[in-house]
Amino acid sequence: MPREALIKSLIDEGYLKTPAVIEAFKKIDRADFVPGNQREKTYENYPLTIGSGQTISQPLTVAFMLELLEPKLGEKILDIGTGSGWQAALLLELVGEQGKVISIERIPELKNLAEENLKKFRTEEIPGEPPKNSIEIKLGDGTQGDPANAPFDKIIAAAAGDTIPTAWKEQLKIGGRIVAPVKQSIYVLDKTGPNEFEERHYFGFSFVPLVAGSPGR
Secondary structure (H helix, E strand, O other), X not given: OOHHHHHHHHHHOOOOOOHHHHHHHHHOOHHHHOOHHHHHHOOOOOOXXXXXXXXXXOHHHHHHHHHHHOOOOOOEEEEEOOOOOHHHHHHHHHHOOOOEEEEEEOOHHHHXXXXXXXXXXXXXXXXXXXXXXXXXXXXXXXXXXXXXXXXXXXXXXXXXXXXXXXXXXXXXXXXXXXXXXXXXXXXXXXXXXOOEEEEEEEEOOOOEEOOOOOOOO
């Protein structure tokens, strides 16, 4: 399937809706994040293996979750499960020059792969000039979030646990949003108070498992 046909199908089926997310899909090419042996399948609407037992997510799922997340210019977003870096690059495009994306990956080989893939999207800050868009890839246990950079405007995850980790809830700003898979559903949590959340669930998805513990295979 050609790239334009994939994007059109996602729009026609109602998964891509807002101009900003559609433009990000047009600008950030999935091909830049797909291994060479999978390249001919780049624009097919299903997950692809990227090594270490992990996948680059189905375009439909990425589109659906980004539309639910509603990233805004200037926001600081925590991305759990970097993989090959495609979703992180889309987020970076959506938060713009004043935004920040922190992405956590627990598999060293994939962290290295993502950093290589994301080099062309990284803009270094220049002393004396306004900060530009930036992304930081960290090796770590994503279930613990990233206390050093909290609080976050938004948190999104690409792997499914049995619950939403407490650390994510604590590290989210009041008024912020989490979009993350739990088992076979996608959960949307809006933080309305220090320990108060409104929840929505969307059933019928499949994700790799969210693994807690020290980084490694």
